[in-house]
Amino acid sequence: MRILYHLPLSPYSRKVRLALGEKRIPFDLRSERIWERREAYLAMNPACTVPVLTEDNGLAIADSAAICEYLDEAYPEVTLIGRTLAERAEVRRLACWFDGKFSTEVTRLLVYERHLKSLMGRGNPDAAAIRAGYQNLKPHMEYLGWLAESRAWLAGPNLSLADLAAAAQLSVLDYIGDVDWSVNEAAREWYARVKSRPAFRPLLTDRVSGLTPPPHYADLDF
């Protein structure tokens, strides 16, 4: 069976889970304790990050962007990258925006400081980093709201990898209670639509031991 090696609060793993779900591709989910640096895992992905996808034919694919491009090429029926060159350019620009810019400016700061640091016994959260993360989240929510208002989905008329990349980052922040959805109605409405898709359901039932999400996390009508 196809296997996705993942961690429940990894946004890149979540993006791939959503892509597999939207394409209705069945897969088994396996937690990988990357910090143990398992030899067989390193052989598949020397960067030792999650996610990694393995296919029954032995193909192992590392890096969430590489996995999503692969999925769109190997299972093209439902495209998540778009049809025309212009659509595809816009989807990829935004997917890179959320995977890269949003993650660096917001998710890494908040999730690392408020969750991973204590988990890994690396001392107390850095208040300045947390402040910066919250500060950076504001313009990102505005941009998200602006995109959601100007288009049916973030990159254009159809749901795409851009929506999945954005929702993956935000769902992790939402799990740790860091998103105030009242600040932008268009962003909230967009997230409600993504959240109600069948592919999103498994993410809403994920639980990390010792970390309880706020009540609205799994609520479709938040």
Place this chain on the structure above:
Amino acid sequence: MRILYHLPLSPYSRKVRLALGEKRIPFDLRSERIWERREAYLAMNPACTVPVLTEDNGLAIADSAAICEYLDEAYPEVTLIGRTLAERAEVRRLACWFDGKFSTEVTRLLVYERHLKSLMGRGNPDAAAIRAGYQNLKPHMEYLGWLAESRAWLAGPNLSLADLAAAAQLSVLDYIGDVDWSVNEAAREWYARVKSRPAFRPLLTDRVSGLTPPPHYADLDF
């Protein structure tokens, strides 16, 4: 005419210049002072990073990964991503490795601390960051050498985006004199091969005012 907005020491711009060169696609190069946040530029790329590629038909593409995927789709004669699904997965894994991991662990630390910081008047270089950058470069050179030894090119039998992404990062470090090529013979031999390609020539004649590269920078026989 097709225009690439770039900066001479931007590794992501260099990667796209190499891709255009390998595909023999003509283009004009334009320096973009991203720190001035030009309105027409922000409209094409709200992240306000280089590179951005514009086509004569009005299409503007932001993000170097999105540009390279676009180029392989729009001008498929010379492929830089590979033919089979397995080849394409490996090329993309490695391109993401150099664009992401290598850049974060090495290029950003060294180029920012040793060059950009003084340029932007942000004070003295941080010795600890520079030390970390040099330290991280070692295992990366080993991995590069190992790939170069096991395969004709980094991702397999053919030159690919993986080679261009790696060479783009290394050429910027080489310009500021930060690569000791004597530490790994296979890596040096691979770089000599990339460097001697016609697509590489324009990068070797680039000069940034106030910053002279070491004599070996433009030497094909270093």
